[in-house]
Amino acid sequence: MPVGLKPLSVLHPVAGVRLGTARAGIRKPGRRDLVVMEISPGAHCAAVFTQNAFCAAPVVLARNHLAQAAPRYLLINTGNANAGTGAQGLRDAGACCAALAGLAGCAANEVLPFSTGVIGEPLPVEKIVQGLPEAYAGLGGMGWEDAAHGIMTTDTAPKGVSRQFTLHSHPVTITGIAKGSGMIRPDMATMLAFIATDAAVAPELLQRCLHEAARLSFNRITVDGDTSTNDACVLIATGKSTLPCVTDSASAVYQTLASAITEICVELAQAIVRDGEGATKFIIIEVSGGANEEECARAAYAIAHSPLVKTAFFASDPNWGRILAAVGRAGIGDLDLERVSIHLDEACIVQNGARAPDYTEEQGREIMRRAEIAVRVDLKRGAHGVTVWTCDFSYDYVRINAEYRT
Amino acid sequence: MPVGLKPLSVLHPVAGVRLGTARAGIRKPGRRDLVVMEISPGAHCAAVFTQNAFCAAPVVLARNHLAQAAPRYLLINTGNANAGTGAQGLRDAGACCAALAGLAGCAANEVLPFSTGVIGEPLPVEKIVQGLPEAYAGLGGMGWEDAAHGIMTTDTAPKGVSRQFTLHSHPVTITGIAKGSGMIRPDMATMLAFIATDAAVAPELLQRCLHEAARLSFNRITVDGDTSTNDACVLIATGKSTLPCVTDSASAVYQTLASAITEICVELAQAIVRDGEGATKFIIIEVSGGANEEECARAAYAIAHSPLVKTAFFASDPNWGRILAAVGRAGIGDLDLERVSIHLDEACIVQNGARAPDYTEEQGREIMRRAEIAVRVDLKRGAHGVTVWTCDFSYDYVRINAEYRT
Numbered sequence: 001m002p003v004g005l006k007p008l009s010v011l012h013p014v015a016g017v018r019l020g021t022a023r024a025g026i027r028k029p030g031r032r033d034l035v036v037m038e039i040s041p042g043a044h045c046a047a048v049f050t051q052n053a054f055c056a057a058p059v060v061l062a063r064n065h066l067a068q069a070a071p072r073y074l075l076i077n078t079g080n081a082n083a084g085t086g087a088q089g090l091r092d093a094g095a096c097c098a099a100l101a102g103l104a105g106c107a108a109n110e111v112l113p114f115s116t117g118v119i120g121e122p123l124p125v126e127k128i129v130q131g132l133p134e135a136y137a138g139l140g141g142m143g144w145e146d147a148a149h150g151i152m153t154t155d156t157a158p159k160g161v162s163r164q165f166t167l168h169s170h171p172v173t174i175t176g177i178a179k180g181s182g183m184i185r186p187d188m189a190t191m192l193a194f195i196a197t198d199a200a201v202a203p204e205l206l207q208r209c210l211h212e213a214a215r216l217s218f219n220r221i222t223v224d225g226d227t228s229t230n231d232a233c234v235l236i237a238t239g240k241s242t243l244p245c246v247t248d249s250a251s252a253v254y255q256t257l258a259s260a261i262t263e264i265c266v267e268l269a270q271a272i273v274r275d276g277e278g279a280t281k282f283i284i285i286e287v288s289g290g291a292n293e294e295e296c297a298r299a300a301y302a303i304a305h306s307p308l309v310k311t312a313f314f315a316s317d318p319n320w321g322r323i324l325a326a327v328g329r330a331g332i333g334d335l336d337l338e339r340v341s342i343h344l345d346e347a348c349i350v351q352n353g354a355r356a357p358d359y360t361e362e363q364g365r366e367i368m369r370r371a372e373i374a375v376r377v378d379l380k381r382g383a384h385g386v387t388v389w390t391c392d393f394s395y396d397y398v399r400i401n402a403e404y405r406t
Numbered sequence: 407m408p409v410g411l412k413p414l415s416v417l418h419p420v421a422g423v424r425l426g427t428a429r430a431g432i433r434k435p436g437r438r439d440l441v442v443m444e445i446s447p448g449a450h451c452a453a454v455f456t457q458n459a460f461c462a463a464p465v466v467l468a469r470n471h472l473a474q475a476a477p478r479y480l481l482i483n484t485g486n487a488n489a490g491t492g493a494q495g496l497r498d499a500g501a502c503c504a505a506l507a508g509l510a511g512c513a514a515n516e517v518l519p520f521s522t523g524v525i526g527e528p529l530p531v532e533k534i535v536q537g538l539p540e541a542y543a544g545l546g547g548m549g550w551e552d553a554a555h556g557i558m559t560t561d562t563a564p565k566g567v568s569r570q571f572t573l574h575s576h577p578v579t580i581t582g583i584a585k586g587s588g589m590i591r592p593d594m595a596t597m598l599a600f601i602a603t604d605a606a607v608a609p610e611l612l613q614r615c616l617h618e619a620a621r622l623s624f625n626r627i628t629v630d631g632d633t634s635t636n637d638a639c640v641l642i643a644t645g646k647s648t649l650p651c652v653t654d655s656a657s658a659v660y661q662t663l664a665s666a667i668t669e670i671c672v673e674l675a676q677a678i679v680r681d682g683e684g685a686t687k688f689i690i691i692e693v694s695g696g697a698n699e700e701e702c703a704r705a706a707y708a709i710a711h712s713p714l715v716k717t718a719f720f721a722s723d724p725n726w727g728r729i730l731a732a733v734g735r736a737g738i739g740d741l742d743l744e745r746v747s748i749h750l751d752e753a754c755i756v757q758n759g760a761r762a763p764d765y766t767e768e769q770g771r772e773i774m775r776r777a778e779i780a781v782r783v784d785l786k787r788g789a790h791g792v793t794v795w796t797c798d799f800s801y802d803y804v805r806i807n808a809e810y811r812t
């Protein structure tokens with residue numbers, strides 16, 4: 001059960017984007033596992049990919065295609081990651097792109113491939129090719145919800161966010177979907193996210209906007225510290241809105257649009273953590289008072305990745321010593337632990353590096369029973385801060401990942 | 407159940423060291439939880455402590471005392487770590503040292519305190535002080551086995567190693583005990599280890615010997631990536647053997663003695679992992695072919711810390727993609743994944759960055775069912791290598807750490 005994840009709200013169509021899905025039986029029969037996104041001519045696409053040196057064939061090919069041509073189609077399959085598949089994997093990804101290009105009458109390098117699922121098994125190209133006509137025939141502007149289902153793997157719920165608002169009297173829509181629930185950590189993870197707006201944005205500005213949004217959202221979540229081979233996040237600007245093309249990063253219109261896109265990415269990123277494998281709690285970790293952002297992130301991830309902290313959250317055990325120990329081992333030079341304070345929600349649990357005098361176990365236990373808990377650490381060394389979102393570590397995490405391939 | 411951990415063999419007395427224990431009821435009644443080690447005058451002690459910036463009161467005090475005087479007594483309690491206890495914690499540790507000094511007729515700074523157990527609760531000084539006479543009265547050369555029991559926390563079995571051999575016709579004994587099973591990672595962890603020899607070794611050489619031994623043993627194990635606040639490892643050289651004092655690091659006698667001490671530390675370190683919280687498998691990770699030792703260690707720990715790899719071992723699932731993905735995210739610059747090979751025991755599972763052509767799932771499954779498995783990664787970039795020992799990640803790890811304080 002995802003933690004505090006709201007049911008999917010209406011995902012508004014974005015002019016210039018059509019989506020279609022199919023049940024191609026890639027891994028399990030009867031499951032929506034193939035998604036095609038069509039992008040109108042003239043749109044711009046920005047993308048960020050996994051930082052893992054072991055990146056999957058579709059990531060390699062998508063990067064190549066993106067450098068060669070403006071994408072007209074995104075082709076996404078679940079059930080098989082096409083990773084660790086060597087030269088054959090590249091050929092297989094290429095064959096799928098070529099098959100969609102043949103149906104659609106475009107060039108193969110106008111198709112970007114995305115795969116997620118089991119690593120190291122050959123991509124079932126034939127099943128994907130056979131499923132393509134159904135997905136292609138079903139292309140429509142209302143396909144976002146089905147697509148949100150179609151990109152799921154161990155996700156227990158679809159993830160999507162949509163906003164409509166007015167910018168300088170022009171209506172603008174942003175809609176995004178995402179998947180991912182394990183192998184999630186900073187610098188992208190086993191996650192795919194596809195966000196589209198009908199605003200027109202100059203290509204370099206669009207890429208900048210996506211980088212900034214990903215830095216504050218998808219790169220600030222962690223479930224288990226593992227980075228996947230297949231992560232990708234795509235931001236599409238179709239330019240179908242009547243809003244004039246956004247070209248100036250200092251303009252109010254860019255700031256507003258970029259903020260909205262970042263908010264959507266944050267909401268999608270949090271949805272991924274809320275549905276983290278085995279998650280029973282949603283944990284917000286705010287580290288402030290750092291001399292720089294980097295050391296705040298080190299402390300935040302040391303907490304977020306600690307199995308001892310995560311199992312304590314699972315057990316609703318206010319074991320604040322484990323949190324302090326994680327800060328202590330984060331490798332922050334000259335850290336004076338005796339100045340550090342830590343809050344759990346409204347309660348100060350650590351003051352000057354020791355248990356706060358007014359803190360009681362009862363207070364801690366009451367807070368630890370909540371489904372959403374904020375851990376706020378003040379390093380008292382400077383003015384920088386970082387927020388990271390994570391979840392607890394439960395029996396079900398072990399079960400899900402022990403049984404994943406069986 | 408520890409994985410492949412042999413029952414405690416005979417722990418030979420070391421002339422110049424006497425041990426006594428007591429049941430002080432520190433955390434649970436009836437449990438041996440207090441250990442006193444007496445060191446004869448003229449002995450030398452070397453020590454290494456946790457690198458965690460959040461270090462416990464006994465660690466602070468032990469470091470201070472060690473700088474002031476040659477230790478005559480080690481005082482070890484389990485059940486309470488006296489960590490995160492601020493100024494009161496230092497006073498409490500000092501009071502325990504003073505109480506033992508009073509019994510023994512030495513100075514308080516000739517006592518080194520060690521604590522392990524729950525963080526953040528006040529040390530029950532009165533119980534410790536009340537238990538001291540029993541432990542002191544029981545001091546004897548045969549007390550190693552009881553002491554091995556007396557330092558356990560979540561350990562399911564005592565850990566001790568003992569060797570007797572002849573050096574230049576002089577008989578020499580080395581005996582060591584250790585504890586620790588969670589919060590274990592490089593740079594020391596929740597572990598305590600006490601090793602003594604009757605050889606005489608010059609102080610600076612003894613410290614060097616311990617550093618090198620710890621680097622290749624206790625600093626090469628990891629259970630969950632967490633570093634504790636209380637780690638300590640002490641090496642005592644009493645000089646009671648007839649062997650002349652070892653003063654030259656280039657001498658054959660030093661090399662032989664240092665090798666034996668390293669071997670004992672490796673065996674104790676491996677025992678800690680074999681008894682890792684919830685461990686069902688003992689995993690040896692050998693990374694070779696690195697351009698330097700540091701990058702080999704990065705790759706080895708990326709594998710050893712990956713919850714996805716560890717749950718796959720628990721499930722006996724030969725999910726080699728997770729191992730390769732962990733290598734890929736280790737942050738090794740310019741790593742060419744397409745040259746990497748990976749073996750599981752005798753089977754080559756990854757060749758040139760993809761599944762080895764001859765590898766079969768059946769072969770992988772057969773190997774993964776073994777209780778001890780070696781993962782050998784060849785980076786094919788250079789001549790350096792590192793070996794790390796770890797265990798798998800099971801339901802029981804979650805249970806033990808979720809229930810630890812209840």
